Amino acid sequence: MGAAEVAAALAGLPAWQGDEHGISRSRRFPSMLAAAEAVVEIAAEADEMDHHPDVDLRYRTMHVGLTTHDVGGVTELDLRLAREIDRVLGEDQGPRALDRTDEQRTRARRPPAQPGSGA
Numbered sequence: 001m002g003a004a005e006v007a008a009a010l011a012g013l014p015a016w017q018g019d020e021h022g023i024s025r026s027r028r029f030p031s032m033l034a035a036a037e038a039v040v041e042i043a044a045e046a047d048e049m050d051h052h053p054d055v056d057l058r059y060r061t062m063h064v065g066l067t068t069h070d071v072g073g074v075t076e077l078d079l080r081l082a083r084e085i086d087r088v089l090g091e092d093q094g095p096r097a098l099d100r101t102d103e104q105r106t107r108a109r110r111p112p113a114q115p116g117s118g119a
Protein backbone atom coordinates (compact mmCIF):
# COMPACT_ATOMS: atom_id res chain seq x y z
CA MET A 1 0.00 0.00 0.00
CA GLY A 2 1.46 3.37 -1.00
CA ALA A 3 2.10 6.40 1.19
CA ALA A 4 -0.91 8.29 -0.15
CA GLU A 5 -3.26 5.37 0.44
CA VAL A 6 -2.03 4.96 4.02
CA ALA A 7 -2.37 8.70 4.65
CA ALA A 8 -5.95 8.59 3.35
CA ALA A 9 -6.77 5.61 5.59
CA LEU A 10 -5.25 7.37 8.63
CA ALA A 11 -7.66 10.26 8.12
CA GLY A 12 -10.38 7.82 9.19
CA LEU A 13 -8.35 6.52 12.15
CA PRO A 14 -7.67 9.65 14.23
CA ALA A 15 -5.87 7.83 17.06
CA TRP A 16 -3.33 6.36 14.63
CA GLN A 17 -0.22 7.79 13.03
CA GLY A 18 2.47 6.48 10.74
CA ASP A 19 3.35 5.93 7.11
CA GLU A 20 3.53 3.18 4.50
CA HIS A 21 6.03 1.25 6.63
CA GLY A 22 3.85 1.00 9.71
CA ILE A 23 1.15 2.64 11.80
CA SER A 24 0.89 2.98 15.57
CA ARG A 25 -1.11 4.35 18.42
CA SER A 26 -0.81 4.62 22.18
CA ARG A 27 -3.28 4.47 24.99
CA ARG A 28 -2.95 5.09 28.72
CA PHE A 29 -5.11 3.06 31.11
CA PRO A 30 -6.04 3.59 34.75
CA SER A 31 -3.75 0.73 35.79
CA MET A 32 -1.23 -1.72 34.37
CA LEU A 33 -3.74 -4.53 34.90
CA ALA A 34 -6.37 -2.73 32.79
CA ALA A 35 -3.73 -2.22 30.10
CA ALA A 36 -2.70 -5.89 30.22
CA GLU A 37 -6.33 -6.97 29.93
CA ALA A 38 -6.73 -4.81 26.83
CA VAL A 39 -3.64 -6.51 25.38
CA VAL A 40 -5.25 -9.91 26.00
CA GLU A 41 -8.39 -8.81 24.14
CA ILE A 42 -6.30 -7.48 21.28
CA ALA A 43 -4.34 -10.76 21.17
CA ALA A 44 -7.60 -12.72 20.88
CA GLU A 45 -8.66 -10.57 17.91
CA ALA A 46 -5.20 -10.88 16.37
CA ASP A 47 -5.23 -14.68 16.59
CA GLU A 48 -8.69 -14.75 15.05
CA MET A 49 -7.44 -12.61 12.15
CA ASP A 50 -4.05 -14.36 12.04
CA HIS A 51 -2.55 -10.89 11.97
CA HIS A 52 -0.56 -9.69 14.95
CA PRO A 53 0.46 -6.32 16.37
CA ASP A 54 3.77 -5.36 17.97
CA VAL A 55 2.81 -4.37 21.50
CA ASP A 56 4.90 -2.45 24.00
CA LEU A 57 3.52 -2.11 27.52
CA ARG A 58 5.15 0.36 29.87
CA TYR A 59 3.45 0.61 33.25
CA ARG A 60 -0.05 1.62 32.16
CA THR A 61 0.68 2.91 28.67
CA MET A 62 0.27 0.56 25.74
CA HIS A 63 1.91 1.25 22.37
CA VAL A 64 0.65 -0.79 19.43
CA GLY A 65 2.46 -0.98 16.10
CA LEU A 66 0.98 -2.52 12.97
CA THR A 67 2.78 -3.60 9.84
CA THR A 68 2.56 -6.67 7.67
CA HIS A 69 5.87 -8.44 8.24
CA ASP A 70 5.44 -10.73 5.21
CA VAL A 71 5.29 -7.66 2.93
CA GLY A 72 7.39 -5.15 4.84
CA GLY A 73 4.69 -2.48 4.82
CA VAL A 74 1.12 -1.54 5.63
CA THR A 75 -1.67 -3.60 4.09
CA GLU A 76 -5.46 -3.69 4.33
CA LEU A 77 -5.04 -6.26 7.16
CA ASP A 78 -3.28 -3.65 9.30
CA LEU A 79 -6.11 -1.18 8.75
CA ARG A 80 -8.67 -3.83 9.60
CA LEU A 81 -6.82 -4.74 12.81
CA ALA A 82 -6.46 -1.04 13.69
CA ARG A 83 -10.26 -0.67 13.49
CA GLU A 84 -10.70 -3.81 15.63
CA ILE A 85 -8.29 -2.43 18.22
CA ASP A 86 -10.22 0.84 18.38
CA ARG A 87 -13.40 -1.19 18.85
CA VAL A 88 -11.79 -3.25 21.67
CA LEU A 89 -10.74 0.03 23.28
CA GLY A 90 -14.35 1.21 23.12
CA GLU A 91 -13.57 4.30 21.11
CA ASP A 92 -16.78 4.21 19.15
CA GLN A 93 -18.42 5.23 22.48
CA GLY A 94 -16.22 8.24 23.20
CA PRO A 95 -13.44 8.77 25.74
CA ARG A 96 -15.68 8.95 28.84
CA ALA A 97 -17.18 5.54 28.15
CA LEU A 98 -13.62 4.29 27.68
CA ASP A 99 -12.61 5.25 31.18
CA ARG A 100 -15.73 3.66 32.61
CA THR A 101 -14.96 0.45 30.77
CA ASP A 102 -11.40 0.37 32.12
CA GLU A 103 -12.62 1.10 35.62
CA GLN A 104 -15.20 -1.67 35.36
CA ARG A 105 -12.58 -4.11 34.05
CA THR A 106 -10.27 -3.35 36.94
CA ARG A 107 -13.13 -3.63 39.40
CA ALA A 108 -14.22 -7.00 37.97
CA ARG A 109 -10.76 -8.43 38.67
CA ARG A 110 -10.89 -7.60 42.38
CA PRO A 111 -12.03 -10.40 44.67
CA PRO A 112 -15.44 -9.66 46.24
CA ALA A 113 -15.36 -8.15 49.71
CA GLN A 114 -15.48 -10.87 52.38
CA PRO A 115 -18.29 -10.47 54.91
CA GLY A 116 -16.98 -9.98 58.42
CA SER A 117 -13.43 -9.17 57.29
CA GLY A 118 -13.47 -5.76 58.90
CA ALA A 119 -14.27 -2.17 57.81
Ligand SMILES: C[C@H](O)[C@H](O)[C@H]1CNC2=NC(N)=NC(=O)C2=N1
Binds near residue numbers: 051066067068069
Ligand atom coordinates in the same frame (compact mmCIF):
# COMPACT_ATOMS: atom_id res chain seq x y z
C1 LIG B 1 1.81 -17.97 9.06
C2 LIG B 1 1.06 -16.74 9.51
O1 LIG B 1 -0.14 -16.62 8.81
C3 LIG B 1 1.88 -15.51 9.27
O2 LIG B 1 3.13 -15.64 9.90
C4 LIG B 1 1.20 -14.24 9.72
C5 LIG B 1 0.91 -14.18 11.20
N1 LIG B 1 0.68 -12.84 11.68
C6 LIG B 1 1.21 -11.79 11.05
N2 LIG B 1 1.11 -10.57 11.57
C7 LIG B 1 1.67 -9.51 10.97
N3 LIG B 1 1.55 -8.31 11.53
N4 LIG B 1 2.34 -9.64 9.83
C8 LIG B 1 2.49 -10.81 9.21
O3 LIG B 1 3.13 -10.88 8.17
C9 LIG B 1 1.90 -11.94 9.83
N5 LIG B 1 1.97 -13.13 9.29
